[in-house]
Amino acid sequence: MTKRHLMTLRLVMLLGDGVAAWGVFLAVSLLRFEADPSAQWNVGIEISTAALLFAVMWVAVLWAVGLYRLRARWSLLGDVRDIAKATVVTLALTLSMLFLTHQDAVSRVFLAALFIAQPTVTVAGRGLLRFWFDQLRRRGANTNYMLVVGTGKLAQDFADRIEAHRGLGLRVVGHLTVPASRRPSASQFARTNGAERAAPIVSRPILGSVDELPIIFREMTIDEVAICLPPEAGHWLDAIVSIAAEEGKTVRVPSHPDEELLGHALVEEFDGYVLRSVIHDSHRDFELALKRILDILGAAVGLIMLSPILLAAALAVRIRDGSPVLFRQVRIGRHGRPFTIYKLRTMQPDADDRFNEVAASSDTKGAAFKMREDPRVTPLGRFLRSSSIDELPQLINVLKGEMSLVGPRPAPAREVDQYDMWHRRRLSMRPGITGLWQVRTRIDDHFDDRAQLDLQYIDQWTLWTDLTILARTVPALLAARGR
Numbered sequence: 476m477t478k479r480h481l482m483t484l485r486l487v488m489l490l491g492d493g494v495a496a497w498g499v500f501l502a503v504s505l506l507r508f509e510a511d512p513s514a515q516w517n518v519g520i521e522i523s524t525a526a527l528l529f530a531v532m533w534v535a536v537l538w539a540v541g542l543y544r545l546r547a548r549w550s551l552l553g554d555v556r557d558i559a560k561a562t563v564v565t566l567a568l569t570l571s572m573l574f575l576t577h578q579d580a581v582s583r584v585f586l587a588a589l590f591i592a593q594p595t596v597t598v599a600g601r602g603l604l605r606f607w608f609d610q611l612r613r614r615g616a617n618t619n620y621m622l623v624v625g626t627g628k629l630a631q632d633f634a635d636r637i638e639a640h641r642g643l644g645l646r647v648v649g650h651l652t653v654p655a656s657r658r659p660s661a662s663q664f665a666r667t668n669g670a671e672r673a674a675p676i677v678s679r680p681i682l683g684s685v686d687e688l689p690i691i692f693r694e695m696t697i698d699e700v701a702i703c704l705p706p707e708a709g710h711w712l713d714a715i716v717s718i719a720a721e722e723g724k725t726v727r728v729p730s731h732p733d734e735e736l737l738g739h740a741l742v743e744e745f746d747g748y749v750l751r752s753v754i755h756d757s758h759r760d761f762e763l764a765l766k767r768i769l770d771i772l773g774a775a776v777g778l779i780m781l782s783p784i785l786l787a788a789a790l791a792v793r794i795r796d797g798s799p800v801l802f803r804q805v806r807i808g809r810h811g812r813p814f815t816i817y818k819l820r821t822m823q824p825d826a827d828d829r830f831n832e833v834a835a836s837s838d839t840k841g842a843a844f845k846m847r848e849d850p851r852v853t854p855l856g857r858f859l860r861s862s863s864i865d866e867l868p869q870l871i872n873v874l875k876g877e878m879s880l881v882g883p884r885p886a887p888a889r890e891v892d893q894y895d896m897w898h899r900r901r902l903s904m905r906p907g908i909t910g911l912w913q914v915r916t917r918i919d920d921h922f923d924d925r926a927q928l929d930l931q932y933i934d935q936w937t938l939w940t941d942l943t944i945l946a947r948t949v950p951a952l953l954a955a956r957g958r
Contacts, residue, residue: 485543486764488604489534495600496533499593500526507585532568533593536561542601551602558601562594609641617876618644620696620810621727624651624685624715625703626675633703633729634679636746648695649680651688653708685711688718689896696811699725716753721896723903723933724810726753762938766879769941773880774873785867788819788859795855796820801868806885809905814877816885817868821856822849841922842893843886869908881941882907883929898922901929904936914947 504522520528537543540561542554566586573581611617621637623630634647652675675681682691691697700719702712712728719726728740729748740751778785792800802820804827805813823829829851830844839845852860859865872878878885885906894901911932912925932940 486761486768488601489538489543491600491604492537492597493530493534495596496530496593497526499596500529500589503585503589503592507582507588529569529589533561533565533597536565536568537597540564551598554601555598558594558597562590565593566590618646619698621645621647621699621701622649622651622682622691622695622697623647623677623679623701623703624653624688624711625701625705625708626650626652626677626681627703627705628676629705629729630701630703631677633701633748634677636748637701640746645699647679648697649682650675650677651682651685651691653685653704653711685715688715692718692722692724692811692899693892697724698810699727701727701729703729720753721900723900728752765938766941767876769938770873770879773945774870777867778870778874781867781870784864785819788864788867791855792819792859796853797824799824802865804887806906807888807891807902808877808885810902811891812877813888814872814875814885816878817871819859819865819868821853821859821865822851823853826851838920839922839925840920842890842898843922843925844890866908873908877905879905879907880909881932881944882910883932884910884912884925897930898926900933901926904933909944909948911944914944 501522504526537558540557542557542561569586621634623634630650634650637643637645638647682695688700700715702715704711716726728751729745730751740753743750743752789800799820802818802822803815804818806816808814833846833849833851834844836846837844838847856865869878873880882904883901883906891899891902910929912928915928
């Protein structure tokens with residue numbers, strides 16, 4: 476359970492520890508050797524290189540002693556104990572390497588100061604980072620929403636334990652009952668009036684029956700589904716997993732260690748439960764965390780470098796077409812989260828109100844609306860669209876965590892409401908400014924074609940894929956095939 480939700484914290488801690496170790500090494504050398512450390516540095520390598528090697532070794536030892544394990548419960552005392560162990564191991568390795576390379580002239584005062592300062596800084600830094608991360612989650616930042624199937628004691632206890640660990644950022648939105656009268660089919664979720672054999676005992680809202688799962692996915696933001704059923708209702712498991720997986724939802728099945736459920740699933744421990752988790756991209760947690768770091772760095776650099784173009788385009792919109800300069804519209808993001816997207820305005824101010832006038836004239840069949848000669852688009856707007864300059868304000872959405880640099884394009888709610896079930900897996904990944912569709916065609920005759928490309932991207936995604944798409948986006952923009 477904790478692997479998915481704390482992976483970003485894990486990566487930030489790893490990078491933070493490395494940077495801190497590098498900085499501590501240089502700071503101690505500067506204090507010990509005063510103005511010119513290199514003049515008194517008696518090792519045959521540059522002091523900056525030695526600092527980098529020390530940082531790598533420190534992080535590797537922290538990893539080896541388990542300080543990057545993702546624990547459901549964390550204590551400062553536990554970290555202090557493990558960091559002390561890492562300090563002893565790193566000191567032993569350092570002394571061994573100095574002995575083997577005959578570096579007898581290294582300052583003992585320097586080593587003593589280094590191995591006092593380094594663990595002190597690491598303990599303080601990790602404590603502050605965890606406190607900050609926990610406070611963000613407690614305030615609702617990056618909240619994930621869980622739906623619990625079941626209304627018995629297991630469902631209540633598991634939901635309570637999930638929300639007791641507020642640092643996980645998980646909120647239980649409610650429960651579903653399970654009909655007891657028939658065995659389910661993943662392809663035929665028909666509504667029934669059945670109910671669980673036992674009377675519900677849960678304290679959170681009962682949102683309906685499990686038969687309504689696809690409807691609830693459409694109407695609510697759901698990231699995870701926990702299946703907390705009694706043994707006699709176990710025949711529902713495969714159907715629920717199938718429906719949830721179709722939309723890219725994570726499924727958790729809490730069980731006792733002696734139970735054998737979902738033998739193919741990822742097995743994790745959480746607060747006394749053995750969780751069997753079905754995660755469609757469980758093998759990419761670390762890369763997804765790196766993807767977020769790439770998004771933040773890329774969006775920040777992009778805003779700085781492209782700000783002259785963005786400001787010039789905004790000024791042109793203001794002079795040529797008047798206010799407002801920015802177009803704001805609610806779009807549907809990851810797992811159905813609504814957010815406000817930012818673009819430079821390319822249409823008449825009343826474009827949304829006039830949508831019904833052009834809705835039947837879409838050049839793209841299916842759920843998406845695309846029109847080559849949309850009468851609502853201004854002359855300046857056509858240029859901004861063809862060059863994709865109008866999309867630049869979405870770098871702000873990327874920084875806010877609502878979008879990614881690369882991913883499926885976000886759609887307005889009116890389009891998402893028309894999605895077939897298989898289309899909805901587009902929502903399993905954070906939407907992007909550019910994507911596989913933009914570099915392949917940027918024009919399609921049917922929404923299904925775009926959806927297929929988006930699902931291909933989701934299924935085959937790697938960090939290298941994102942870098943490749945970003946590189947291919949530039950010539951695609953220069954070709955000015957957007958609309």
